[in-house]
Amino acid sequence: PRPILLTRHGESRDNVRGRIGGDTILSDAGEIYAKKLTNFVEKRLKSEKAASLKKFYQNIKIKKCCDSLQLTTVSLQFSCSFSSLFAVIWTSTLQRTIITASPIPGFPKIQWRALDEINAGVCDGMNYEEIKKNMPEEYEARKKDKLRYRYPRGESYLDVIQRLEPVIIELERQRAPVVVISHQAVLRALYAYFADRPLQEIPHIEGVIILLGTLRDALLLEDWPDACDVI
Numbered sequence: 151p152r153p154i155l156l157t158r159h160g161e162s163r164d165n166v167r168g169r170i171g172g173d174t175i176l177s178d179a180g181e182i183y184a185k186k187l188t189n190f191v192e193k194r195l196k197s198e199k200a201a202s203l204k205k206f207y208q209n210i211k212i213k214k215c216c217d218s219l220q221l222t223t224v225s226l227q228f229s230c231s232f233s234s235l236f237a238v239i240w241t242s243t244l245q246r247t248i249i250t251a252s253p254i255p256g257f258p259k260i261q262w263r264a265l266d267e268i269n270a271g272v273c274d275g276m277n278y279e280e281i282k283k284n285m286p287e288e289y290e291a292r293k294k295d296k297l298r299y300r301y302p303r304g305e306s307y308l309d310v311i312q313r314l315e316p317v318i319i320e321l322e323r324q325r326a327p328v329v330v331i332s333h334q335a336v337l338r339a340l341y342a343y344f345a346d347r348p349l350q351e352i353p354h355i356e357g358v359i360i361l362l363g364t365l366r367d368a369l370l371l372e373d374w375p376d377a378c379d380v381i
């Protein structure tokens with residue numbers, strides 16, 4: 151079993167103003183979260199890294215004794231898969247996740263568009279009060295069926311779930327620990343997949359911010375931004 155850590159990005163400047171969507175940088179609290187996450191990830195994955203290194207060198211030694219001619223091929227194969235033995239950090243393409251990942255040293259970082267937050271279309275940049283006031287029909291329609299409701303020129307939860315399919319396939323395939331730094335709607339969908347939660351519940355799941363565990367043995371740790379205390 152290898153750990154998978156699902157975490158929301160640190161608080162963004164739009165989060166502070168209650169605005170949805172956007173692509174702002176982190177607030178001061180968000181920056182602190184990024185640093186605490188870095189400490190946590192380093193601590194948590196240090197032992198995994200040490201174990202992988204030990205296995206790596208043991209394998210090289212054994213192969214060397216067995217057949218020195220094969221050593222070059224074996225080393226080549228190992229160097230290709232070497233980085234995949236360690237953790238990888240996945241972010242969305244939005245600044246708030248990339249900046250949250252930026253202090254974490256020594257692991258490959260990959261950006262996935264599929265990990266971007268739900269696209270709020272014409273409502274991007276508004277807060278919920280503004281939507282309620284200026285677009286009451288849209289507000290009510292979403293309240294009635296949050297799973298299927300699609301923002302005008304944007305996405306629904308069902309759309310998000312669908313675009314996460316390749317991410318989930320890759321998460322299942324990976325042999326290394328993965329740290330996923332993403333967004334509220336996306337993390338709800340990912341969490342629901344790993345925790346076997348019904349589709350209808352997904353848009354309403356609360357507190358799925360930090361999830362640590364193995365693929366089938368997920369452990370919900372804490373809410374965000376209170377996760378700072380846990381980390």
Ligand code: F6P
Nearest residue numbers: 169170171267268270333334335
């Ligand atoms: O408010 C932060 C945010 O990530 C928004 O960008 C996004 O639209 C929203 O959360 C998703 O949560 P909900 O589906 O509950 O509105």
